[in-house]
Amino acid sequence: MKYWLMKSEPDAFSVDDLAARPKKTEPWDGIRNYQARNFMRDDMKRGDLVFFYHSSCPQPGIAGIMKISKTAYPDETQFDESSKYYDPKATRANPRWLNVDVTLVKKTRLIGIQELRSHPQLASMQILRRGNRLSITPISEAEWQFIVSLIDA
DNA sequence: GCCAACGTTGGC
DNA sequence: GCCAACGTTGGC
Numbered sequence: 662m663k664y665w666l667m668k669s670e671p672d673a674f675s676v677d678d679l680a681a682r683p684k685k686t687e688p689w690d691g692i693r694n695y696q697a698r699n700f701m702r703d704d705m706k707r708g709d710l711v712f713f714y715h716s717s718c719p720q721p722g723i724a725g726i727m728k729i730s731k732t733a734y735p736d737e738t739q740f741d742e743s744s745k746y747y748d749p750k751a752t753r754a755n756p757r758w759l760n761v762d763v764t765l766v767k768k769t770r771l772i773g774i775q776e777l778r779s780h781p782q783l784a785s786m787q788i789l790r791r792g793n794r795l796s797i798t799p800i801s802e803a804e805w806q807f808i809v810s811l812i813d814a
Numbered sequence: 815g816c817c818a819a820c821g822t823t824g825g826c
Numbered sequence: 827g828c829c830a831a832c833g834t835t836g837g838c
Contacts, residue, residue: 668835670836694821695821696821716835717836717837721836774837791818792818792820792836793819793820794819794820794821796835
């Protein structure tokens with residue numbers, strides 16, 4: 662079992678949006694970065710735990726905990742010409758992009774990026790590195806446990 | 815709105 | 827296969 666952090670702009674899709682979905686479950690679609698796709702394809706398993714991170718917003722930070730409820734399968738939006746995620750080079754026979762399904766475990770208090778930065782135990786988190794743009798990053802077990810302890814504090 | 819970082823594209 | 831140009835991300 663692994664731990665992850667996945668970013669979303671809350672204007673587009675927030676933790677409250679996920680909470681409102683049937684079964685609190687949604688495909689995590691629209692990933693158009695190969696490294697992030699490969700994490701989903703190669704490393705994510707059912708039951709893996711994920712921090713839901715709000716980015717590009719007034720209060721960036723961790724806002725919830727999710728779990729992976731379905732492993733990677735082709736992202737429908739790549740075939741949809743009306744979608745902003747449409748990819749003309751993708752075909753059903755040869756899909757380029759994948760998504761997993763995520764299910765909300767719980768909303769958390771917002772752990773802001775400033776709070777995350779204030780803890781030396783978290784200094785090596787990829788999300789805190791300058792210029793980090795990767796929307797899916799692995800989290801170590803120690804980092805996971807530490808952040809969970811912050812949530813409960 | 816600024817700007818640093820970095821992935822992608824395309825000409826050669 | 828190199829690398830400059832360009833586009834996007836995301837914190838501030």
